[in-house]
Ligand SMILES: NC(=O)C1=CN([C@@H]2O[C@H](COP(=O)(O)OP(=O)(O)OC[C@H]3O[C@@H](n4cnc5c(N)ncnc54)[C@H](OP(=O)(O)O)[C@@H]3O)[C@@H](O)[C@H]2O)C=CC1
């Protein structure tokens with residue numbers, strides 16, 4: 545039995561905490577909301593984020609981050625990308641021993657263009673970091689809490705650390721693979737949200753399945769182009785954290801990114817969409833980062849670029865799709881291999 549805390553009590557943090565508690569680990573969830581900690585401890589629910597779920601009675605919560613950190617030999621960071629730095633700062637004051645960090649967030653920071661493991665590595669003193677492992681793959685919280693079969697990948701250059709995380713989470717309905725390719729895993733997990741927003745838009749425009757299949761496959765092509773140029777293993781993008789997560793996020797009604805895109809495709813404006821969602825839609829900020837990365841690495845990312853126009857320059861979704869369809873003629877495979 546390990547002593548673990550999960551920082552962040554949204555849908556994913558809560559679902560992962562449930563898996564850990566059910567696996568018999570001494571698990572504490574940290575939330576910055578005292579009323580939510582009280583609800584988890586006393587009613588064993590988290591109604592805002594997992595409305596139908598009964599949480600295990602051996603899962604406890606706290607709103608005191610020092611207590612969560614002191615409790616743990618492994619810390620799972622499960623807040624949205626834009627909150628990572630703030631949470632690291634809160635942790636800094638409380639760390640006094642070496643801890644294994646696992647992050648589960650799927651984003652890239654705009655402007656700095658840092659991946660989450662890079663933000664963690666620069667924000668936390670090396671003396672207190674055993675390793676940083678990323679856990680990513682096709683895994684909607686809503687299905688994990690129903691014990692529906694789910695596969696996911698733990699990635700770290702140090703494969704023994706990845707295996708430790710594999711052992712922590714693995715059970716009959718939650719199957720964990722390992723991978724040493726942190727760049728590929730993080731880039732696939734972050735960029736699939738961009739394509740899922742686009743897939744939601746074409747569904748909102750009622751463009752049907754051909755358009756969605758095109759977005760998934762051409763989306764994977766541009767994710768792979770950028771990810772490989774940044775140092776990712778091309779095969780990672782064909783795996784769970786690439787193709788797998790792209791499929792689930794572009795096709796599932798559970799996806800926050802697909803749902804947000806769907807509303808945009810139906811004519812709603814971004815601020816209204818985000819207000820209505822009430823949960824993180826990582827793809828919005830990641831689209832900005834993808835647009836900047838495409839320029840930095842000189843990689844063609846037509847879907848991400850058109851989506852950038854829709855989100856930030858008021859381009860009509862239909863006009864963006866037309867622009868994609870009318871691009872200069874290409875060879876399919878040659879272009880992907882460049
Ligand atoms: N949901 C899913 O199925 C999956 C999500 N992910 C990834 O996990 C990450 C978290 O997503 P998810 O759980 O869905 O997000 P949610 O929007 O469901 O929850 C986010 C949680 O983080 C808290 N939070 C936000 N900002 C801060 C802050 N500054 N300090 C402390 N807590 C904060 C929120 O608190 P508050 O209630 O106050 O806003 C909330 O509890 C994302 O990167 C997402 O891409 C990965 C796989 C699956």
Ligand SMILES: O=C(CO)COP(=O)(O)O
Nearest residue numbers: 681682683684799800801
């Ligand atoms: O990453 C996810 C599933 O693997 C969750 O995606 P959404 O944030 O779009 O719901």
